[in-house]
Amino acid sequence: MAEEVQRYNIRMAGVGGQGVVTASHIVSNGVVISGGHSSLVPFFGSEKRNAPVESYVRISNGEIYEIGEIIYPNVLMIFHAQVITLGKSYTMPFYSGLKKGGIIIINSRTPIPFSVDEERELEENGAQICYLPATEMANDLAKTELATNMAMCGAISGLFGLPDLTSLEASVKDRFIGKGIVVSGGTAALDSAIERKFAKKAKLLEANVKTLTAAFQYAIDQGWAKEAKKRRDEIKAAEAASA
């Protein structure tokens, strides 16, 4: 089972239309449903497809005071390879500010060919890179790539246990058939498009939860949480030794 981490900050980066901001609302809301604390802030220019989008989520089992974008995250979620390969990001390079031993979840079936400098800096920083075939999962299980963000959310739960899967599912339910979440004007338009595809919201919810659960399981099967804990312990030991 995933180990519960007490306090972590995520920077999500992707391109317009992928549901990055929605994903941050779902994760954040899931944490609150589970009894934890969370806050989020999105960052985007004009709302248009394929333009860079970032969103930041703070998660903790204690009170959170900080607000605003996260300059020094522990976790990066890269929703689209173009964030790295084409530099579609407000934060360049994509890992800038990542804390030592930070985790990077990248939506890609195969490893991304980093530049020599990127490779070296990631190595020096002890970054743990996790590849998740989120778009493939969405296409296979929900029959639409629009569920990519669900896979990304599921992986976070599999890695950290906060939010737990049940709360995350409840959060998705809130988003689609619950009280509704105000995300942005553009998202409302997208909603009507996706609803045409799925005659019934219940069916939409089911497809989303299926993708969510599969990614959760994938993260556990890959042993990401164990690896993360190992790295945290190593860093702590090194800090203690140097102190």
Next chain:
Amino acid sequence: MSDSKLYIKEMPADWVPGRDKQKVVSPEYMFHEAPREQVFITGSEAAREAIRRSNVDIAISYPITPQSETMQQAGYLYDEGYIGEYYRAEEEIGTMSAIGGSSRAGIRSLTATSGPGLMRGMEAISSWPGARTPLVLLNMCRVINTPLAIQPDNIEMSFLINSGLIMLHGENQQDFYDYTMAAFMISEQVDVTLPVSVSVDGFFVTHARGNVKMQADDLKLPPRDGWRSAVPAMDNENPPARISRDAPIQKSNFISYHMHASWQQEVFAATERAKKYINNYLGGIVEIINPDADVMLIASGAAVSQSREAVRQSSELGIKVGLIKVKAIRPFPKAELREACKNVKQILVPEFNQLGWLHKEVCSNLFGFTDAQIAPGPRVYGGMTMPTEMILEWLEEGRKDKPWFFQDPF
């Protein structure tokens, strides 16, 4: 000839406006006693819920990022009948002039804007206090300088500081909710009768989610009584309708400078008199954490949140750091600051603007009342948030023998 029709939404015959279904309660009950339920919402939604419970007669605004989302939400309130009248003005000069007019007519008035919109409306805004117009201006802070940006940077607040408005500065979604409701009540007190601005840092508060404890939505504040006011409302219903105030407020260019000077004195005295209501409704004009600490952070708005986290992380390192949250910029809590800082050794003023307007206020009000050295920062601007790490770095530097920020020529 055009064949245009008026598209007015027909309401069902049995439609009852939302505000008619609410129960009036006293501000004391609303702010201190009414049970509250916690919800997790954005700042724009928090503002909407505050407006819903504020018995607003009219809202006028012109859209500008990041204010637009809140005023779009206010549109829903109008549709549900929680706001009496609502329209989009032609631009901000029009907005700020019109809302001044509606306030003079004696009804509860609300407007909202952001950075450049505030600048455009500034001529009309600075005419409000002298005209003694109780109204509420929500200001979602945004960069005003070129290059163009929509990000939060609260430098525009420095332009409001000496205009005679009461200025509240909210830290988070909860403050945006509480301050907005309190603002109406403060503004309409007879011995105040002034406009109140409620500023929050845009996006970090407006577009982000946070926990907000809210009273039930079937409660509302008492309506405005236009006659219960330092300067009575104008009678616009019985002809001849008046468009200007009575002498001496608006007589002619022959107004004596004695009269004008005393009028200004009265406006600024009224801002000071607002302090007792701010203390009552907001639970104190300042909030102090670790009052016995040698090192004190003084902050307002979003900088308070980052400072709280710096205080928390410092305590994990075994270092005690104090924090004073300044809730109102006008009236400025100078007596409270002098008392809180009399034994402090070092003060840092984290701010989200380049100018350091809070630093200037702190320095001029503490001069001669403390031996503490006051650091000019840390500051971020252009719209970025202040990483807690930056405050921690400054605190660490401050513990050195000769911190660079106290060296000449900095």
